[in-house]
Amino acid sequence: xxxxxxxxxxxxxxxxxxxxxxxxxxxxxxxxxxxxxxxxxxxxxxxxxxxxxxxxxxxxxxxxxxxxxxxxxxxxxxxxxxxxxxxxxxxxxxxxxxxxxxxxxxxxxxxxxxxxxxxxxxxxxxxxxxxxxxxxxxxxxxxxxxxxxxxxxxxxxxxxxxxxxxx
Amino acid sequence: xxxxxxxxxxxxxxxxxxxxxxxxxxxxxxxxxxxxxxxxxxxxxxxxxxxxxxxxxxxxxxxxxxxxxxxxxxxxxxxxxxxxxxxxxxxxxxxxxxxxxxxxxxxxxxxxxxxxxxxxxxxxxxxxxxxxxxxxxxxxxxxxxxxxxxxxxxxxxxxxxxxxxxxxxxxxxxxxxxxxxxxxxxxxxxxxxxxxxxxxxxxxxxxxxxxxxxxxxxxxxxxxxxxxxxxxxxxxxxxxxxxxxxxxxxxxxxxxxxxxxxxxxxxxxxxxxxxxxxxxxxxxxxxxxxxxxxxxxxxxxxxxxxxxxxxxxxxxxxxxxxxxxxxxxxxxxxxxxxxxxxxxxxxxxxxxxxxxxxxxxxxxxxxxxxxxxxxxxxxxxxxxxxxxxxxxxxxxxxxxxxxxxxxxxxxxxxxxxxxxxxxxxxxxxxxxxxxxxxxxxxxxxxxxxxxxxxxxxxxxxxxxxxxxxxxxxxxxxxxxxxxxxxxxxxxxxxxxxxxxxxxxxxxxxxxxxxxxxxxxxxxxxxx
Numbered sequence: 001x002x003x004x005x006x007x008x009x010x011x012x013x014x015x016x017x018x019x020x021x022x023x024x025x026x027x028x029x030x031x032x033x034x035x036x037x038x039x040x041x042x043x044x045x046x047x048x049x050x051x052x053x054x055x056x057x058x059x060x061x062x063x064x065x066x067x068x069x070x071x072x073x074x075x076x077x078x079x080x081x082x083x084x085x086x087x088x089x090x091x092x093x094x095x096x097x098x099x100x101x102x103x104x105x106x107x108x109x110x111x112x113x114x115x116x117x118x119x120x121x122x123x124x125x126x127x128x129x130x131x132x133x134x135x136x137x138x139x140x141x142x143x144x145x146x147x148x149x150x151x152x153x154x155x156x157x158x159x160x161x162x163x164x165x166x167x
Numbered sequence: 168x169x170x171x172x173x174x175x176x177x178x179x180x181x182x183x184x185x186x187x188x189x190x191x192x193x194x195x196x197x198x199x200x201x202x203x204x205x206x207x208x209x210x211x212x213x214x215x216x217x218x219x220x221x222x223x224x225x226x227x228x229x230x231x232x233x234x235x236x237x238x239x240x241x242x243x244x245x246x247x248x249x250x251x252x253x254x255x256x257x258x259x260x261x262x263x264x265x266x267x268x269x270x271x272x273x274x275x276x277x278x279x280x281x282x283x284x285x286x287x288x289x290x291x292x293x294x295x296x297x298x299x300x301x302x303x304x305x306x307x308x309x310x311x312x313x314x315x316x317x318x319x320x321x322x323x324x325x326x327x328x329x330x331x332x333x334x335x336x337x338x339x340x341x342x343x344x345x346x347x348x349x350x351x352x353x354x355x356x357x358x359x360x361x362x363x364x365x366x367x368x369x370x371x372x373x374x375x376x377x378x379x380x381x382x383x384x385x386x387x388x389x390x391x392x393x394x395x396x397x398x399x400x401x402x403x404x405x406x407x408x409x410x411x412x413x414x415x416x417x418x419x420x421x422x423x424x425x426x427x428x429x430x431x432x433x434x435x436x437x438x439x440x441x442x443x444x445x446x447x448x449x450x451x452x453x454x455x456x457x458x459x460x461x462x463x464x465x466x467x468x469x470x471x472x473x474x475x476x477x478x479x480x481x482x483x484x485x486x487x488x489x490x491x492x493x494x495x496x497x498x499x500x501x502x503x504x505x506x507x508x509x510x511x512x513x514x515x516x517x518x519x520x521x522x523x524x525x526x527x528x529x530x531x532x533x534x535x536x537x538x539x540x541x542x543x544x545x546x547x548x549x550x551x552x553x554x555x556x557x558x559x560x561x562x563x564x565x566x567x568x569x570x571x572x573x574x575x576x577x578x579x580x581x582x583x584x585x586x587x588x589x590x591x592x593x594x595x596x597x598x599x600x601x602x603x604x605x606x607x608x609x610x611x612x613x614x615x616x617x618x619x620x621x622x623x624x625x626x627x628x629x630x631x632x633x634x635x636x637x638x639x640x641x642x643x644x645x646x647x648x649x650x651x652x653x654x655x656x657x658x659x660x661x662x663x664x665x666x667x668x669x670x671x672x673x674x675x676x677x678x679x680x681x682x683x684x685x686x687x688x689x690x691x692x693x694x
Contacts, residue, residue, distance in 0.1 A: 013186070025416050026399075030412070032311060043332055110329050152406065
């Protein structure tokens with residue numbers, strides 16, 4: 001191939017290369033979530049109650065402990081699993097037993113759920129059990145929300161500030 | 168796996184044939200994929216450094232600073248931003264092609280496992296570098312990337328609290344996280360650079376710079392793209408709104424849509440298994456391992472030419488251990504030796520003219536010794552008849568030579584064309600074992616053993632030891648670097664060469680010229 005056609009062929013090759021780079025660097029558009037829907041995220045991190053009740057050391061037991069290890073209560077590390085239910089318009093959309101984190105199961109339990117909802121008014125309800133009780137709930141929350149397309153809500157939980165909250 | 172490899176090889180060879188014509192073999196980008204990867208890395212590094220000067224890592228400021236670069240200082244920082252993105256994408260393209268090509272050409276087994284194995288973490292590091300880069304822009308795409316990445320990471324049982332919680336609401340977002348991301352976006356590419364350096368540690372004369380023309384062409388093309396189609400942000404991130412539709416960079420975020428159809432754990436499993444398969448590929452059957460080169464100290468004078476020529480740094484010099492007068496001797500590292508025989512081709516004692524002692528060079532490969540090459544050369548040429556007799560030296564990775572053999576054509580197949588000491592060409596032509604010699608092998612610029620063609624060319628040109636002697640008539644020597652699949656072209660070249668040799672007639676030694684005695688100036692004239 002002589003110089004000019006070769007140069008033209010190279011130009012075409014470079015052009016094709018950068019065309020591919022340019023196109024696929026930002027196309028085609030990907031639809032991650034239906035843009036007509038809203039999104040509710042149920043997300044919290046909360047440590048449940050200890051699996052066993054703490055016990056007060058007897059004076060004899062305290063005396064046997066090294067001075068720097070003496071503390072009034074003897075508490076097991078393990079925590080109970082949380083039980084959570086989440087409803088939208090009276091339908092349970094999420095129900096789970098959330099085990100505590102950590103090898104000793106002494107960490108917080110965490111939840112992270114994405115739930116797509118149609119736009120409009122919805123009644124959402126969240127219930128959480130974080131104690132050693134076998135049934136019922138320790139925390140309950142209910143609210144009516146107006147969801148717009150693409151809108152994102154977060155249902156969080158913070159025991160110190162009163163439990164569930166909408167962000 | 169072999170059929171996949173054969174298919175991939177056939178595809179590459181077809182495409183590369185076209186690029187050979189368009190770019191010439193010296194500039195063919197497919198033979199420069201590794202070097203192009205280095206080149207794109209440096210473009211990304213330099214443009215990234217410039218962009219970093221104007222970048223602000225605050226939650227609000229991050230997006231604003233990138234917008235400033237894109238729209239206000241579009242002529243410098245904007246172009247640099249685009250160049251940064253497009254060179255990163257080009258890096259992914261050449262990296263993936265490089266991986267596929269090395270697989271297709273079967274260049275990852277045996278002692279070549281090292282480059283393959285160290286290439287696998289490079290894949291991960293390139294993706295980690297790119298994805299963290301998208302994060303720091305903090306536009307809608309960044310919001311999507313941050314959420315999906317953190318949700319994917321949360322599928323690993325490593326984090327006490329979901330990382331995704333950092334990106335669900337403005338109140339949970341911290342500017343410090345951006346500082347951390349910028350740190351990651353700088354640290355990971357630096358680690359990548361280190362691994363890239365490790366990646367080429369077992370390659371002698373590593374090619375980390377593409378030919379200047381190809382480099383300039385690639386840079387110019389990316390610059391034109393940056394000016395014509397600048398990289399834009401996709402609107403500021405808003406955590407109260409779902410980034411429902413995003414313009415993905417499909418080079419880096421290819422796997423992300425999968426997270427909408429499978430769980431994060433399943434995707435980790437998928438990429439984990441893929442990585443494991445890649446890592447173990449060099450050791451999967453069928454195993455082929457030729458015996459490594461052996462040194463004969465009795466014939467080694469410690470010249471170190473083999474060390475200089477070894478493409479895989481398998482040879483080193485050390486002080487003499489046999490009490491010989493020579494200062495040093497060569498040592499073979501069996502773990503690195505691919506038994507290509509290029510060392511034997513470089514050895515000054517590998518000459519077919521030796522008669523008084525057995526033909527044992529200072530270094531040789533057991534599978535095809537220099538003595539065996541001499542025996543095959545003599546056997547192949549002894550059977551030749553007629554005019555225009557040609558001996559074809561080829562390599563095991565080049566076109567099969569058996570079909571070429573005929574009454575006037577003999578063939579000898581070597582491990583690599585670099586295994587052929589130039590003295591063999593001299594031997595064949597000036598001793599009239601054949602009227603001419605044709606050398607063939609892999610494609611020009613794409614030697615299976617990396618440097619065989621290059622060293623052969625330099626030896627024939629007289630710029631590298633051992634050199635082809637001047638007395639060998641160059642018109643009786645032809646090189647055809649055509650690769651495995653261009654057998655017809657090789658047959659045509661051979662036919663044309665035979666015809667030329669017929670016209671030249673048999674080789675005759677040039678008669679020594681009559682010595683000319685220069686006239687001595689007489690003492691009188693001096694006076």
